[in-house]
Amino acid sequence: MKMDTVNSRILHSLVFAGILFVVLITSLTWFELRGKNDIMGNAYNKRMIAAEEEILRGSIIDRGSEILAETIASEASNIRNYPQKRLYAHIIGYHSSIYGKTLLEAKYNSELLGKSNLEFLSVFKKMLSKDVAQGYNLRLTLSHTLQTVAREQLGDRHGAVVALDPRTGEILAMVSTPDFNPNASSLEENWKSLIENENSPLLPRATMGLYPAGSIFKVVTAAAALETGNGDYMTNDQGTTVIDGMTFSNAGQKARGDIGLHQAMTVSSNVYFAELSQKIGAGALIAKAKDAGITKSFDFDLPRTDSRIGDSGMGKTELAATAIGQGKLLVSPLQMAMLAAGVANGGEIMQPYLVKTVENAGGEVLRETDPESLYKWVTPETAELLKEMMVSVVEEGTGTKAQISGVRVAGKTGTAQNEKSTESDSKDHAWFIGFAPAEAPRIAVAVLLEYRGEGGGRAAAPVAAKVMSTWLKMTATN
Incomplete structure (x- = not known):
């Protein structure tokens, strides 16, 4: 026992x-x-901070090897230098001994310090080497030329431009304004004014800004109509319509007469889409928005904010407002660029990414990002119908300023009311989303201009046209 x-x-x-x-x-x-x-990789890891004195932090370069961030070694200390100054502030971030690290500098801190063990026996190599240890380099998907053009197009206006390859998800350009100089001397000298500035120059608007979508959301409403059997809906557009006691109007209350989905998209009829929403229903509209990634989280190289939409219990007026891009709907420029790219790519949205490869000091690729599907938000048939509507928008509708000579462009304009919009002093946001060439897209874009008081077709479409035409010229032989 x-x-x-x-x-x-x-x-x-x-x-x-x-x-x-x-x-x-x-x-x-x-x-x-x-x-x-x-x-x-934690920017506040004391051992890593100490290690930086013994390691030459890796460089960050664009797809063509333009230097965007580098470390200049000196006897006193290693200095992180951003030769392009403001141009990549909302992508690369900053590296400061006082304020820490942000964005790519923080996300890829261990790689930039060569601490990721991507090389076999790398630790032993560094122990045996008498040379200064060097971190790994990041090669981005960005084009310095395109980034420069996008920034020039924004000028002194506040907003964002996102351009990506719809076939792969590679980010080609991504600009947010206002911006700031991330070099340590400038950052530390101006820190107080930067954090107190009411225009939020430290905010990466492209990825973390949320805005009413306005009429660019009609692409989602049209997709929901097509896939619920309501694509043939017709109405007599008299310039205004009343839904459950609330009046919805076209721009200037312009009447369009008898109108169907294709023409309604071309001229951006609020009356048509508000009435169409009642046929679709809140559940189907919200489901299609979620199919496109709205409300969904996904991995990305930078911090980002999820887009938002109301719930399926919304009333008739909120449903109508949502269908034309208002109501509780809030979206980021990145999200809407991805949506446009999804139409361009036959209904499939690719995983967006910024870092193409991690390389050692000798240029050997240690890790490479491969294209990956993220969402299939509409069928190829629906995507083709949406594409033809968006081509019509640019050829004869509200988006004619996005035209590019010799190229068929697809797009959608948007003018979004916001907390500053008033009848006497309009501060509406201006939007444009689109892609080109329509028959074989190589670039998709989203342009947002904050509080412009102008329609998206007038203010945002020309920016998109310049960005797209620049890329198409650069890749003409591909």
Whole structure:
């Protein structure tokens, strides 16, 4: 009996020890695969801060090897230099001994310090080497030329431009304004004014700004109509319509007469889409918006804010407002560029990304990002119908200023009311989303201009046209 008790205790002890062993192995495995990089990449890790004095932090370059961030070694200390100054402030971020690191500098801190163990036996190589240790370099998907053009087009206006390749998800240009100089001397000298500035120059509007979508959301409403069997809906547009006691009007209350979906998209009829929403229903409209990624989180190289929309219990007037891009709907420029890219890519939205490769100092590729599908938000048939409507918008509708000579462009304009919009002093946002060439798209864009008081067709479409035409000329031989 006593022997049985002893054996039982031994067995329990062995089981307990086995459980502890499994927990230990699991913890070590998690740390090795993921936790280590998170800890080593933490900008406030004191060991990593100390290590930076002994390591030449890696460079960040564009797709054509233009230097966007570099470390200049000196006897006193290593200085992080941003030769393009403001141009990439909302992508690369900053690296400051006082204020820490942000954006790509923070996200890829361990790689830039060469601490990711991407090279076999790299630790031993560095231990044996007498040279200054060098971190890994990041090669981005961005084009410096296109980034420069996008920034020039924004000028002194506040807003954002996002351009990507709809076939791969590569971000080609991404600009937010107002911006700031991320070099440490300028950053530290102007920090107080930067954080107190009511225009929020530290905010990456392209990824973290949320705005009413206005009429660019009609692309989603049209998709929901087509896929619920309401694509043939017709109405007599008298310039205004009343839904559950609320009046919805076209721009200037212009009457369009008998009108269907294709023409309504071309001229951006609020009356048509407000009435159409009642046929579609809140559930179907919201479901289609979610198919496009609105409200969904996804991995990205930079911090981003999820877009928002009301719930399926919304009333008739809120449904009508949402269908024309108002109501509780809030979207980011990145999200809407992805939506346009999804139409361009036959209904499939690709995972967006900024970092193409991580390379060692010798140029050897240690890690490469491959294109990956993120959402299939509409069928290829629906995407083709949406594309033809968007081509009509640019050829004969509200988006004619997005035309490019010799190229068929697809697009949608938007003018979004916001908290500053009033009848006497309009501060509406101006939007444009689109892609080109329509038959074989190589670039998709979203342009947002804050509080412009102008329609998207007048203010935002020309910006998009310049960005798209620049890229098409650059890639004409591809």
